Amino acid sequence: MTSTTVGLDFVPSFVQDAWWTPETATTGAEVRDASTGEALAQVSTEGLDLAAVVNYGRTVGQSELGKLTFHQRALKLKELAQILNGHREALYEISHRSGATKIDNMIDVDGGIGVLFTFGSKGRRELPNSQVVIDGPAEVLSKDGSFIGEHIYTRIPGVAVQINAFNFPVWGMLEKFAPAFIAGVPTIVKPATPTGYVAAAAVKLIIESNILPAGSLQLISGSARDLLDHLDYRDAVAFTGSAATANKLKSHPNVAQGGIRFTAEADSLNAAILGPDAAPGTPEFDAFIKSLVTEMTAKAGQKCTSIRRTIVPKDRVQDVVAAVQARIDERVVVGDPRAEGVTMGALASLEQLADVRTAVQDMLDAGGELAYGSLDAPKVTRQDGSVGVADGGAFMSPVLLTWADAEAEAVHSREAFGPVSSVIGYEDVDDAIRLAAMGSGSLVATVATNDPEAARRLVTGIAAHHGRVLVLNREDARTSTGHGSPVPHLVHGGPGRAGGGEELGGIRSVLHHMQRTAIQGSPNMLTAITGVWHTGADRNFGDVHPFRKSLAELKIGDAIRSDLRQVTLEDITEFANSTGDTFYAHTNQAAAEANPFFPGIVAHGYLLLAWGAGLFVEPAPGPVLANYGLDNGRFVTPVAAGDSIRVTLTAKKITPRETDEYGEVAWDAVLTNQNDEIVATYDVLTLVEK
Known part of the structure; x- marks a missing residue:
């Protein structure tokens, strides 16, 4: 429907960090109040340079978002959620014009804000405070361990174009924006015309908060016109709408042959x-x-x-x-x-x-x-x-x-x-x-x-x-x-008619905006690339115990190697009696010898972990505030009475917290026996002062 109302305002676009509307002589599509039919505004992108919009996202947006870590981006989403939460009633009033009831607004507006809160939390809990995500364990590719490989995720170098449906102008925008933002990919939002004015009102609040880096969010109010012509394999398109429109977009040469990442969420019975x-x-x-x-x-x-x-x-x-x-x-x-x-x-x-x-x-x-x-x-x-x-x-x-x-x-x-x-x-x-x-x-x-x-x-x-x-x-x-x-x-x-794609899914949806790449090289090189210490990489056995170093002083690869400690039968028996763990492998010589895994009575695995802590701990007060757990524990070689163990502890991963005066350190712990055979491996998790 074309506008017949003289002087009817345009729903603005926000591009290149400025608000934009067409020339006053332009006639756009008319938007009406769903309940009364009253003309509210008109919509048009005539005269908007969409190539420049894409380029701004790829350059300014990519550069500014690239200065932040996953945790820093996640915190900005939390700040944004708090800002929008304080303006819910204003958004409700605008959304009522689209036919949305109070309950509908709770689904749309509150739901969208909830997405921001969720990703603000999950991004800090489940992602490293860095810009690279490791996917799975390293694979040893040579006998001596000097050549290894693993997968990493890094952000795609383009823009995320998000074409949304009319039914959820706030939630539909924020559920796509949040994971793209955490990934570090600039967003170009294209809402549906009938309710795009609601999305524009939400974007106005977002922009006025001054929370987002330049270029990280742009809004196109009106037809996308030739937008896909300016995209390529660096970019992603997330579409919500009819299957017919999804199929039309999928057939665009830049999608079909040009490699645009395309995700559709379409009709669904x-x-x-x-x-x-x-x-x-x-x-x-x-x-x-x-x-x-x-x-x-x-x-x-x-x-x-x-x-x-x-x-x-x-x-x-x-x-x-x-x-x-x-x-x-x-x-x-x-x-x-x-x-x-x-x-x-x-x-x-x-x-x-x-x-x-x-x-x-x-x-x-x-x-x-x-x-x-x-x-x-x-x-x-x-x-x-x-x-x-x-x-x-x-x-x-x-x-x-x-x-x-x-x-x-x-x-x-x-x-x-x-x-x-x-x-x-x-x-x-x-x-x-x-x-x-x-x-x-x-x-x-x-x-x-x-x-x-x-x-x-x-x-x-x-x-x-x-x-x-x-x-x-x-x-x-x-x-x-x-x-x-x-x-x-x-x-x-959902599959088939529903579009065959995925949105949301926690951190999975962040990874949709990243490229998984297999990297191969030496342990030292993969450590440098990922910021996580890899077995076989250099260690720094310095004069200062790593537990005496603050987070600012500690470096990946800082390590300590303990002296040997012998395990006696009396130690094993005492541990069994004091803990109640009298499993026969620790108490019955004949039964233990009959077990194909043991040479006879062997030490409890948990005894070895406890002794390991005693071998690496620095007991005096210092930067290490607490031990809060173990990860990836494995018992490899049994330890019999008369054997000895030592521990090698290496700073594996350092994660500063953005909002606290401490951070997490994961330590690679390896227990070996007197023959340098691996007895147990595990990660020790500590909280360390900055």
């Missing part, structure tokens, strides 16, 4: 399966109905994770329909989100309303039957509290369809992206699995059952067709985040 045991009156049946109605009406059903196919035992179809009708009649009030008591708002635009009505009519023509709702304009609660048909509003009644033929092609292929779901009946568990798979790949499914065997069969049967499966029963019904709520800790995405 998600399923909810009611288990054979979940009869009316059970907690599982009640939780199932509650979830179904929530997914039909939250965001007016405009969620890529909404339940489109409700798969239930054939003899319970009418029970489900009746329960859904009762819950909607009791709890759902359609109207302007700014009116008191409204629980379901309008669709995002009149165009979207027309699309959904067309899709429902297609499904009716293909054999679906209207079990609840109508395609007529519903009576709604207006902003002033009056009830009637709202002129200009994109309102629609919740619609529930039933199908005589559970295998009808339309129910498994046609998506009405609104408050619409279909109920189909299955014969048995295998039939339910088959029907779920007919969606050709989905983002999420729910299985509602309290029968462990039914849950096992259903989940293992459908998992390969879905990116996420929620198992809903009486134990988690109250605590579950719900069918339609992706969480930043877990993968969001």
